Amino acid sequence: MKKITIAIDGFSSCGKSTMAKDLAKKIGYIYIDSGAMYRAVTLYCIQNGLFDGENLNLAELEKAIHSIKVNFRLNEETLLPEVYLNDKNVEKEIRTMEVAAKVSQVSAIGFVRKEMVYLQQQMGAEKGIVMDGRDIGTVVFPKAELKIFVTADPLVRAQRRLDELRTKNDTKTTFDEVLENIRQRDYIDQNRDESPLKQADDALVLDNSELTKEQQMQWLLDKFNFLTSQ
Ligand SMILES: Nc1ncnc2c1ncn2[C@@H]1O[C@H](COP(=O)(O)OP(=O)(O)O)[C@@H](O)[C@H]1O
Numbered sequence: 001m002k003k004i005t006i007a008i009d010g011f012s013s014c015g016k017s018t019m020a021k022d023l024a025k026k027i028g029y030i031y032i033d034s035g036a037m038y039r040a041v042t043l044y045c046i047q048n049g050l051f052d053g054e055n056l057n058l059a060e061l062e063k064a065i066h067s068i069k070v071n072f073r074l075n076e077e078t079l080l081p082e083v084y085l086n087d088k089n090v091e092k093e094i095r096t097m098e099v100a101a102k103v104s105q106v107s108a109i110g111f112v113r114k115e116m117v118y119l120q121q122q123m124g125a126e127k128g129i130v131m132d133g134r135d136i137g138t139v140v141f142p143k144a145e146l147k148i149f150v151t152a153d154p155l156v157r158a159q160r161r162l163d164e165l166r167t168k169n170d171t172k173t174t175f176d177e178v179l180e181n182i183r184q185r186d187y188i189d190q191n192r193d194e195s196p197l198k199q200a201d202d203a204l205v206l207d208n209s210e211l212t213k214e215q216q217m218q219w220l221l222d223k224f225n226f227l228t229s230q
């Protein structure tokens with residue numbers, strides 16, 4: 001069977017990356033976390049003093065954007081791709097609340113999206129890819145053969161992200177802070193001018209509020225098997 005392109009979009013902290021990773025591993029596809037790329041650019045801005053409080057120095061970022069190197073390398077042990085910023089593994093740094101607080105501001109910028117979408121399209125040019133994000137099925141790969149849109153109750157999503165932060169030794173962030181960040185980012189992501197978060201007309205919708213990781217994975221695998229058996 002020829003390899004296809006699988007796009008998984010949806011709200012923050014639904015479980016998109018988990019589903020995408022699990023499916024990619026099962027079917028031998030490449031997995032790309034497009035959100036990690038926007039987080040890496042945000043980390044660059046923080047580390048290089050482009051933020052002055054809430055204010056982002058757009059002129060400086062536009063000058064730098066073509067020289068900011070964001071790519072993935074396979075972790076030989078976990079067999080999962082990890083994101084590198086200018087050849088440094090930043091997989092841990094990009095998952096902090098400090099980055100989460102600013103990433104939607106950075107990802108709403110047109111020249112940032114243009115650069116990231118170009119890289120994402122390059123990564124998926126040969127198909128055989130599972131990519132998760134906000135605009136994968138609408139902008140990055142509008143012709144993807146399989147498009148999924150994931151949603152879940154915001155309280156469930158906040159709890160899942162809080163549990164994740166706790167496993168990464170963030171013992172400070174509160175449930176309310178996570179919920180506020182999720183709500184803020186979803187609002188910004190849905191209402192920005194540049195490729196907003198929206199369900200592609202031909203996307204299959206999954207509300208995984210009540211599903212385990214295994215159940216969501218099985219749901220996704222069933223859709224993939226059905227499509228590729230046609
Ligand atoms: N169905 C699920 N039930 C419970 N926890 C989940 C489920 N799917 C994912 N998770 C957990 O929720 C957190 C966020 O999942 P993630 O895949 O990173 O979401 P997203 O990519 O949509 O932001 C992770 O810690 C993940 O292990």
Ligand SMILES: Nc1ccn([C@@H]2O[C@H](COP(=O)(O)OP(=O)(O)O)[C@@H](O)[C@H]2O)c(=O)n1
Pocket residue numbers: 011012013014034035036038039103104105107108132133134135136185186189
């Ligand atoms: N394809 C994408 C992926 C992420 N993003 C932005 O990057 C942020 C972080 O994405 P993410 O997938 O890592 O976020 P979570 O869903 O893991 O919380 C999102 O809130 C969006 O603002 C985007 O604009 N387009």
